[in-house]
Amino acid sequence: MFHLKEEDVPVPEEAPPTASPAPPALELSRVVKSFGAVVALRSGTITLEEGSIHALIGENGAGKSTLVKIIAGLYRRDAGTFRLRGEDVDFHSTAQSKASGIAVIYQEPTLFPDLSVTENIFMGRQPTNRFGRIDRKAMRAETQQIFGRLGVSIDPDRVTEGLSIADQQIIEIAKAISLDARVLIMDEPTAALSGVEVERLFAVARSLRDEGRALMFISHRFDEVFALCDTVTVMRDGSYIATTPIRETSVDELVRQMVGRDVAELFPKLPAEIGDDVLVVEGLTRAGVFHDISFSVRAGEIVGLAGLVGAGRSEVARAVFGVDPYESGSVRLGGRQLPKGNPRVAMARGLALVPEDRRKQGLVLDESVARNITLAIRGSLAKAGLLWSGPENEAAAIWSSRLEVKTASLDAETGTLSGGNQQKVVLGKWLATDPKVLIVDEPTRGIDVGTKAEVHRLLSELAQQGLAILMISSELPEVLGMADRVLVMREGHLTGEFPRSEATPEAVMFAATADKEAAL
């Protein structure tokens, strides 16, 4: 199924530059890893230099995770060379990798929630005093010293339960530093962070670079790659494609390398005829979450809702749809008021919500593709109250084929599909309800560039057909590229509204943060 034609297999033409005086901190060359007949990594090549941040990018399935797992000691390579400071290594376990000074920070850190920050950092190797007891003072002092170096302020004595993911990542980094890791690998660390948190993480990463450590940064967000990294390596279909200094490349160039062809436009916004107000929200308030939110979405219009993570955008969407409560204000759809807290009425009147978290809120992962696509239209598929699998499969096949969902069969469990295809199933599920207003919350989070472009094209076409779309997104390029109008929220308040022509990154970021610094 995944066989590629010969000519599609990219062959690395030249080795990445290795002409530095000292041996590189970490060097992988033409590393191969296969699982049975399936080759996950054909030619993994990357060179991390000390005092440098190296980005690794590629679509989902390009082999990045496999490469990281080989470095972390989770997998053993089948072929190729793996050198650490010029010496050949072969890890049999993660412990060996750690002992060799490699630390991997994952998207979601795994800390002991009931232990203190300090205890987590020194888990399993607590310093002891003369009497063989744990030397809490020394532990605490070193923790504070590390935090000082990183320029962060987290109380070393508090339990880690309740800390934000950003703070937990900082703790993982602190742990790596206390182990004196020379190579730090960050696997999509920013996926769950807000703008301010990303900035702090970047500041920490830069200070580590300046201390002479080698960092590898995996991200789907180009703006972050360009803001943080010195060098970028692109992978595609398990193979090394190119390594370029960041100054000598561009987003277009990287996208071309990632997908293997020119993507004419990542954000194919089509001109659409804008009609009347369809969704009108007035004075929507939920104490402590969002206040006095008023906006409208017109037929054929894509309204972007930008802001930092935690600004209350998803909460507004959920309240409008009816899964969350609100205290005052009103939601009108096609001129009629929607009752509070009743998603079924909202659905029946033509409102659809593609939620933020597709795995938890969007899909029943253990159910089949067909059952998921038809879950929201189960009532209308029934004849005389009875629901047979025939009509279910027909409806599911229509939407699967319209959205080009890649699945072996309609009864395949949705959880076995890739992230992008899962998102298509959620979109299909809601488009099947034939909505008048579609709210999409982070429609392209965690999906690869190719599928992203497909989703954008789909939204664009839907708007052209007269659908009113409210698109919540934390990716500024997506909002600016797709929206006819941009709304911005900050800390539960609507702080800006810009027509497409006036929506510049600076203006939107300023409204989102009220901070001129962050806007620059």
Add this chain to the structure above:
Amino acid sequence: MTTTAPETRTVRTYRAHAHPAWRRILLTREMAVIALLVVVIAVALAVVPNFDSPLTVTYLLRDLAPILLIALPMTLIIITEEIDLSVASIVGLTSVMTGILTQAGWDFPVAAVAAILVGTVAGVINGFLVTVVGLPSLAVTIGTLALFRGIAVGLLGTTAITDFPEFWSDLAKDNIPGTPIPGIMIPFVVLAIVFAVLLHFTPFGRSLYAIGLNKEAAAFSGVDVGRTKFLLFVLSGTVSGFAGVYFTLLYSNARGDNATGLELSVIAAVLLGGVSIFGGRGALHGVIAGVLLIGTLGSALRLAGVTSDIINVITGVLLVLSVVSASFLAWLRSRRISAIGRKKGRTSSAAEPI
């Protein structure tokens, strides 16, 4: 694979099923239980004396009827990842109510309907505590198990009411004319069909599985999770009430301690029938086969002269084996899926979160 060019739009066709029909129908847990039931019956017919007597069938089905009845709503409740432990206490309470009201001179049908309504109210209390107050059903129904039983015993003390109109108690004991099958099987079969259609062929049934597998996604799909569960507890109370009236008539005996421990037999049979205690999985024909399997096995062993403690041991082992086999199969499946996930490692993000 993921890099499909936006400009090339091909019309895909989809297979509805990955496997042929015979595999989907025959290679299921439900069919395994049914097959085991057939084997037990065949062996018992061959080697156990008197097992082939019509009386065996009559007594077996009569005794199983309350379990069969209550297993129907219990299946739905467990599929939504809840549980109702108070069903046997509701049987006891409605049995006592039937007795007291009959003794007080009510017409029996009126007394019976009133007793069933008491079961409904008991279900409403469970449903209210679980869905409105938001307590876990395990805790709530352990509480109401004691509460309803306490009321039942409190109302009648240690006495029993044994005087019921002959017409009704005969009706409960009579067979379908010309067969060894007790008459109670008629309402049971009707209810079983209703519940099977409800669970497997209605939008409501679809929402039950969705709730059991992912409450949040169900709510985001317009399923009123609270109302659905409330309804199930009310159904459970009502059916238990009906079983209570039947129980009273069958044994001509209304006592506070009637049907003590029956809830465990019901839940055991539901789980044996292939319903997952974690919700979202199971089918009604498996549950019915599960009840019949436990009952038939017990009956055959009793006829073969095996003592009841040994029978308990054997049913216990069977249950543990069924749970272990389910976990084992799930483990096999997860291995298969993770193998697929590894294959897809190159093209997917979801399979490997790291």
